[in-house]
Amino acid sequence: MSERAWIDRLQEVLGPSKVLTSVEDRIAYSYDGTFAQQLPDVAVLPESTEEVAAVVRIAAEYRVPVVPRGMASGLAAASVPFSGGIALSLTRMNRILELDEVNRTVRVEAGVITADLQAYVEARGLFYPPDPSSNKHSTIGGNIACNAGGPRCLKYGVTGDYVMGLTVVLPDGRVLQTGGKAIKNVVGYDLTSLFVGSEGTLGVITEALLKLIAKPGYVRTALAEFPSLDDASRTVNAILAAGVVPATLELMDETAIACIEEAMRLGLPLDVEAMLIIETDGSDEEAVRREMEVVERVCRENGARKVTVARDEKERAQLWRARRSVSPSLARKAPNKLGEDITVPRSAIPEAIRRIKEISARHGLPIVVFGHAGDGNLHPNILFDKRDPAQWEKVEVMAGEIFGVALDLGGTLSGEHGVGVLKRPYVERALGPVSIDVQRRIKEALDPLNIMNPGKVLP
Amino acid sequence: MTNPTPPRVSEDDYLRCIRCGQCLAVCPTYRLTLNETDSPRARVALLRAVREGLLERPTDRTAAQFFRCLLCGACAFTCPSGVTVDRVLELTRGEMADLGLLPQPLAALNARIRESHNISAEPPESRLLWAQNLPAPPTGVGKAQAEVVYFVGCVGALFPRSYGIPQSFVQILERAGVDYALLGAEEWCCGYPLAINGDLEGAREMMRHNLEAVRSLGARTLVTTCPSCFHFWKHAYPAALEEDLGLEVRHAVEFLADLLESGQIPLRDDLPEQTVTYHDPCDLGRKSGVFDAPRRILRAIPGVTLVEMAENQGGSHCCGGGGNLESMDPALSQAVAARRIRQAAETGAQVVVSACQQCERTLFNAARAERLRLRVKDIAEILLEAMRR
Structure with a gap:
């Protein structure tokens, strides 16, 4: 009772x-x-x-x-x-x-x-x-x-x-x-x-x-196609170095593109290694247009094969619907995915992507890379089948290695998803003992009974 | 599980769901109750829990969750991982029926259809009552041979408040000089209600009978005013009967658009200005891909300005009449309808046109309940009004 x-x-x-x-x-x-x-x-x-x-x-x-x-x-x-x-x-x-x-x-x-x-x-x-x-x-x-x-x-x-x-x-x-x-x-x-x-x-x-x-009254959105993933990731910093701060600067690798294309049939190119979605916005139409011209030029100078600017709101909405669907559409490639959310200083993006792809090659499981490249926040997603214990074992090792890449390059475990339970084992390494101690004391002071979402965030 | 019948849904169908939650944003029942239990994601999770033993013994309460759904397919349309949620839930309803967990009103409906071959246990000859007060008896009655068979469907044929739809449609056919036939007492339920409530064998019996009746007239085209009959004839008949029907199955909107565009439906030029919005029936639009034909018809009518609701075409919002939700939870069904009719009102239209007797009825009732000055019409009705005498 x-x-x-x-x-x-x-x-x-x-x-x-x-x-x-x-x-x-x-x-x-x-x-x-x-x-x-x-x-x-x-x-x-x-x-x-x-x-x-x-x-x-x-x-x-x-x-x-x-x-x-x-x-x-x-x-x-x-x-x-x-x-x-x-x-x-x-x-x-x-x-x-x-x-x-x-x-x-x-x-x-x-x-x-x-x-x-x-x-x-x-x-x-x-x-x-x-x-x-x-x-x-x-x-x-x-x-x-x-x-x-x-x-x-x-x-x-x-x-x-x-x-x-x-x-x-x-x-x-x-x-x-x-x-x-x-x-x-x-x-x-x-x-x-x-x-x-x-x-x-x-x-x-x-x-x-x-x-x-x-x-913002005006927005322009472009899709840039890159035969080389490395070129795409270098372009991110080149755009910012050219003095433009786009509203968004998103990267997707070839697997991400293939998954969206399968889900949405938008006619995306399937023979490139990466795409960037770049948006400029502001209250001055001329300035927004000029910024986009700079973006287009920098993309081409850095190896973009083609840069297409959305003609109207419908095309723009479609691009964003595509971008938003990347993560869930990965289910078409494998029964399970572990989506990570690491951040690195922007300058380290090309290196981070190279190392992540290397982890994938070494363990023999695909890692899809997409994310908010402009702010250094990447979503490497490991694709696997949880019903195969050998794969699951590899996934755990790979996740640890991805976090290692982020920390080694001066970044951290999560940019926007949070720690929850899945990243909890790695928090101590990311924050160090002093920070963990301070955070534990805060938790104990506010929630001495440990009833609020117990077992989350802190190790 | 003590279920002797093999499962109808394959494991892959529900394992594809990665629980991202995108379906919550478009699900009419979730958006009203804001309770996860009423979401597509939860329905798929519940099915998986039953299969994997997390829920050991499904009860009436479990089954009810699969029947508290409009089967409108908005979730499947938006699902980025390709879960065909509405189809999975149709099959799951069948699994619940196999376990003896079909809700009573639906079990009664199934029994009625098997017995009387229609949804309301009417005598077969009642199927032509709607034709009695037409200006002249329809030429399609009692024909031995015809190019086109008009499959009226149970609601249009047997529910007096929907008589206006077949009445308008046949008057257009007559005036356009179409060689058509009505099956009358030989028309049976198309089988759809049986199939979505687990009785596939009963549905096959209906299908075989109807196909035979249509073939005996030598018809090449079957046309329906009911989107559900249309969807079922077009997609389920060939699959379930495992044969090519040898028939072109068309919905009235496609058939009428062709007649109109070939000049067989001359339109009046003295029509008043009116702003009209079009409600896409789920079975016709999202599930069968027919979006364009009804809009072409409306745009062709002099004086009509067509405006779109915020949610239209593939992203259309159900009228509340789908999936037998009405018999499970009438209040929830009415709330869905109310939400849709308010979307229609927000366009500033004076008339909402649909191409489905069910949508027409639920939206009409919702407009009254919400005290909105909106007329609700079927596309055959508005087209007949616009046709030159």
Whole structure:
């Protein structure tokens, strides 16, 4: 009976329709965008900060793990409830609370879908730049908890750069407010930044105050085809050295191109080693056009066979739909993939790609490379079949070696996916003992009962 | 599992799902409930859990999850790893039926169709009641031979509120001088409802009968106003019967577009200006690839300005009438319809045109429930109004 007592309490407080206990529901809340899976004891669907606080208070009282989640598109198993307990879904907290056009801020609940927010503000001439590939199937809360990035981060920065304040339910059920609309704010520690990227381990983000900017009026998007992958990766730095900061600078290797082409039949070239998708934007049409001319010239000088500029919004949208589909379309090549998210200093991109391809050749399993080359964030994806134990063994070794490449070249394990569970074994090596110690103390101070997304991030 | 019947879905079909979550963004049921359980990803995960033993004993509750779906295919259309989710879920419904877990209303529907050869247990002669109050009896009745067979479908033939669709369609055929026949009492259910609810053998019986009836008239073309009959005739009949039908299967929109473009449907030139939006039926558009013909017809009608909804063609949003969701969860089905009719209203159109008796009915009811001043018409109806006498 005592086993069920906390579930009964949840049902009393939230009402039975928001507390899901059937095995069918628990299966639905057992996974994210990875191959990891574990059933929670219940899934809850609160609709307000007060309801989230009530759930967390019950969890604290009964020492039950709480695993917050948005739409569970994560790629590090951060929202998989490995210790059971409560899968806390924020998806029904999806109201846009206040748009302040003078201060250019918007206050939203955590469950707002990122693309919905973007459409809402863009209709009013404003712009929320962070654009993870999952923007149609991920939430602002999840984006903040993972400090999500995306192609536009090269020019505009990551999710965290747009978070001005948060409402967080702490592990003891109290509600914390951080930040505010004032641009300058140096009173006390920067708690907003502490929760950005905390992956649900320090509290539940329920609302966010986000910074907006003016929507760029003009955009040009080009696709550059490179017979040589090495030339493509060198071109990334050449474009930036030429004084242009494109909004995005994306790289895809030949396997990535082949997978998208198979999925979408866009007529992409199948006889090149790499492509770059480059976008320039701004408020001055002439400047945007000139920047694109520079980009075209630099691409050709560095070995591009062909540079095609999208003629209209439809062609542009199609290119981006293609880019967003790279990761999932890899399933066409192999039953499983392990998608990594390393970052290196931009200058080291050509070397990083060479070393990754070498790892692939040595172990005999394909690694697809694509990503946000302009900011040094690459997504090497190892393709394999998990049903073959020999392959799985190799994958683990290869993942370790890929992280090694990133660290040796002065980069790190993750640029935007976060640590979750999958990168946890490598965190100590990336951060060193002092940083780990400080982070552990922070976790213990905020969550002494270790109920908030236990077993994630820290080793 | 104690299931004596071999599984219908192959392992590869569900292992392809990498759980990326892209389908959540387009799934009409998920977008309303915001509960992962109602998402395509969860339905595939549930199937996999049943197969791999994570869920040991499927119950009515398990089965219900596979039937709480519109089978609209928006998920499959967007899936980058190529999971044919709607097809997988159709087969999974069959697996649930094999386990004796077919929900009661659907089991009753199957029994009714097997017994009466139509979805509403009407006597076969009722199939021509819709033709009784036409200006003249249709020439297609009782013919021994014809070029074209018009397969009316159960809803158009037997549901008085949908009579307007076959009535309009045959009047156009008559005036355009098409040599067509109606099967009347010899028309049986196309078999689609049986097939998506696990009774493939029953569906085959319907198919064999219908194909025989059409062949006996020496017809070369079969035309339907119902997108589901069309989809089923075109794709499932040849596959399930393992033979070439020897027939061209066409939907009314394709047939009418050809008649119009060959000058057989002269149009009035005194028509009022009207803004029209077109709703793509899932079985006709996304699942059969017919997007262009209905738009060509509408653009050809004098006075019509065609505007598109935000979600159109392959990315169209279901009307709420798909997959028998209505019999499982009427409130959810109505909420899907409400969302779609609001999308139509946002275009500023005065008329929503569809090419499906089911879409027409659900959208009509939704427009009333939402108190929107939107007329809902079938494409045959708007075309007949525009046709010169």
